[in-house]
Every structure is written in structure tokens, then in C-alpha cells.
Amino acid sequence: MTATPPDFDSRFFRSALGRFATGVTVITTEASQGGGPVGLTISSFNSVSLEPPMVLWTLSKKASSLAHFLQARRYVVHVLAAPQLSLAKRFAQGAQADRFKGLALTRAPGGTLMLDAPECAAWFECYNLTQHDAGDHTIFIGQVEHCHRNFGQPLVYHAGDFDLTPSTEPLSSN
């Protein structure tokens, strides 16, 4: 059995998917042979498994960073906090070198290059476990080796735009 062809166009599909609110991440790694930092904005991040700890995200096959992430041993997923909107925009456009211009960088415990941005809502240093071909995207599954979290407001993306409405409920610290 094969799937029935879609009865909608990709524009409508995109719009329907946009009803699913997500967080926003910036994922960083390092190009091989000292090629410098690589990073981009990703909202397709999600949890996969608690034990072992695993996460996933999907990367367009058109992305210039695809080759770097296919060969990277590790990467860091930075979950952006609401005040980090400018980082989300910066890492979705322009040349790689420009995205990192003027930003402080550091290394995660496993040695992966990451943003020195302690205000991130969370970060996950991942071993680049598997990659799966999926239509016009590649699914990356990462095994989390180190992570950190804060309790501030996360940045939210919804219906093709950043959701800047403040939450009415205070966040618990559990």
C-alpha cells in the first residue's frame, strides 16, 4: 500500500503546520578542519527518548550547513529565551561568518562550540547519533550528553511569526 497523494498544496500544508506552536532553537557545530563555527535557527526540535536521552530536529536538504551537520560528531541545541529574538533572526539569514560576528563563543563540556549565552532557556550538547532521509529534509537524532536549563520565558514561534505575547501564568521552578 502507498499513501494517497495530498489533496492540498504545500502553501496550505505549511499554514496548517504553523498552527502548531513551537519553541525556537539555534543549533551550532564546527566545520571540519578548522573551518569555523556553523549555526542556524531551527524550530523542528523535539524530544524523542528519556532513557537514553534523545532529541530530534530536521534540516532542509537545501541548507548550506547540511554537509557540516552530516559530518559533525556533536552539536549544541540552544533553546532560545524570549529576549533572544534577535538571535533567532540572525541565525536564519546571511553568511555563516556574519551570524557569529561579535558573539561570544564557548565550549560545552564535551568540547562542542556553542554560544556563550547563559540566558538561553536551555541547551543540549548532543552526540550526532543518526540521520534519516525524509523527503526534502534530513532528520537528525541526537543523544544528549550534557544539558542545562533556566526558568525564564521561552521564545515561541507560531503561524509563521514569533509570538511575543507575555504569558499570563507565572512559570513554576520545578
Ligand SMILES: Cc1cc2nc3c(=O)[nH]c(=O)nc-3n(C[C@H](O)[C@H](O)[C@H](O)COP(=O)(O)O)c2cc1C
Ligand atoms: C523560526 C524559524 C525556524 C526555522 N526552523 C527550521 C527548521 O526546523 N529546519 C530548517 O531546515 N530550517 C529552519 N529554518 C530556516 C533556517 O534557519 C534558514 O533557512 C537558514 O538560513 C539556513 O541556514 P544555512 O543555509 O546556512 O544552513 C527556520 C527559520 C526560522 C526563522
